Amino acid sequence: LNAFRNGDGGISQFTPATPLPSGIASGPAAWPALMAAAQDGDKAAYRTLLESLLPVLTRMVRKRISNPALIEDVVQDTLMTLHRIRHTYDPGRPFLPWLSAIASARAIDALRRHGRMSAREIHDPNAFEAYPDDRHSEPENALAARGEVAHLLATLSPRQRRAIELVKLHDMSLVEAAGETGFSIPALKTLLHRAITKLRSVGGQST
Amino acid sequence: MTNHSELIETLSRSAEPVQRLAPPARRALVWFMICAAAGWIAVWPMRLPLSLFGGTSDTLSLLALGTAILASLAAIHAALRMGVPGLRANGIGFAMAGAIAWLGFCLAEIVNRRWGIWSLGEGAYCFTFIVVCSVPMMALAIVALNRARPLHPNRALLAAGFGIAMLAAAFLSACHPFRLDVVDFTMHLAAMSVVVAMTALLGYRWVKIPAGKA
Numbered sequence: 001l002n003a004f005r006n007g008d009g010g011i012s013q014f015t016p017a018t019p020l021p022s023g024i025a026s027g028p029a030a031w032p033a034l035m036a037a038a039q040d041g042d043k044a045a046y047r048t049l050l051e052s053l054l055p056v057l058t059r060m061v062r063k064r065i066s067n068p069a070l071i072e073d074v075v076q077d078t079l080m081t082l083h084r085i086r087h088t089y090d091p092g093r094p095f096l097p098w099l100s101a102i103a104s105a106r107a108i109d110a111l112r113r114h115g116r117m118s119a120r121e122i123h124d125p126n127a128f129e130a131y132p133d134d135r136h137s138e139p140e141n142a143l144a145a146r147g148e149v150a151h152l153l154a155t156l157s158p159r160q161r162r163a164i165e166l167v168k169l170h171d172m173s174l175v176e177a178a179g180e181t182g183f184s185i186p187a188l189k190t191l192l193h194r195a196i197t198k199l200r201s202v203g204g205q206s207t
Numbered sequence: 208m209t210n211h212s213e214l215i216e217t218l219s220r221s222a223e224p225v226q227r228l229a230p231p232a233r234r235a236l237v238w239f240m241i242c243a244a245a246g247w248i249a250v251w252p253m254r255l256p257l258s259l260f261g262g263t264s265d266t267l268s269l270l271a272l273g274t275a276i277l278a279s280l281a282a283i284h285a286a287l288r289m290g291v292p293g294l295r296a297n298g299i300g301f302a303m304a305g306a307i308a309w310l311g312f313c314l315a316e317i318v319n320r321r322w323g324i325w326s327l328g329e330g331a332y333c334f335t336f337i338v339v340c341s342v343p344m345m346a347l348a349i350v351a352l353n354r355a356r357p358l359h360p361n362r363a364l365l366a367a368g369f370g371i372a373m374l375a376a377a378f379l380s381a382c383h384p385f386r387l388d389v390v391d392f393t394m395h396l397a398a399m400s401v402v403v404a405m406t407a408l409l410g411y412r413w414v415k416i417p418a419g420k421a
Binding site: 038039040041042043044046047050051054072075076079080081083084085086087088089090091093094097098099100101102105157158159 | 210211212214215216218219220221222223224225226227228230290291292293355356358359416417
């Protein structure tokens, strides 16, 4: 992939980094053939397909969701769902309705989750420090001693990692971190929440 | 490298050949035949005589049986279509219409025959019959939907459960002396509701798309 995202987080012109399979173009007309090849195990065709779908998927998701951080999560969720159920695509049928149904379902799920979280959960970053869970202090220290914190941070997306670094490691306030990154405070809160959830799940698996 | 490109790289590296799903209509037909056999075998030890062509059969019983089978097929077809993103669940309306017709035929039987309205009749036995008959069909439905991994697992499972319940009711009406009373029929409906709920509850874990990366 050459670069879908420019410095502002926007989508740049698509240029496939991988050579296309012989005789197959990369435009929308080629998607059914690329998916059929991917179903047969052609990794290059699959990569080309996913790369060419990325801008389309982002546009589809952006129609439903306005939060930039959530859009990225939903696009990734859609790509993973597409991967898991790629066997359900019938090359004899149009590709776009199939893709659109997946993106739409994932976007709606994300909005529901987001709505539930907003309605029922209070995001309080200070609570993590004010009310530490002593039961887990020793495993966390052991984890740090093994140098796995860096590994855990590497599992985060660049934006999530940046948010954690500024707020948690550099002790910046949300306002300062928002000014530093250019994110809005709600977007920063969302990033922090998702990052901490992900760190917990990854940390839980590795301990 | 951006976050998306890492994911695309991971996904494309793990892209092994997959077996495509057969068209939903063909899968529904195969599923229906296997389920019919499995359901029949499951209730075989209950030794209910096949009474459809015995002395108790009449137009109402045949109509109820026919509409239950059609509603079942339509619901199963709809459930399997739900496993393919972008396809509309066309059969649901037909299944609901079939179920309403079936309900109408059964109520007509209750009103016309005037059996002992509040007698328990064979209600408990019928409840057991429907549930026992449905268990292997539920397992087969979950296996079929597990392969497709529908985007909306609850809807697909509810449709499949409805199809299973209607098929079990059809089996019961083939073996049941068509002599419904209110309590007996209520037990049929209760058993069918249990089957739909059990299919949705037991199947969700196996049918939903698992979270996490490739």
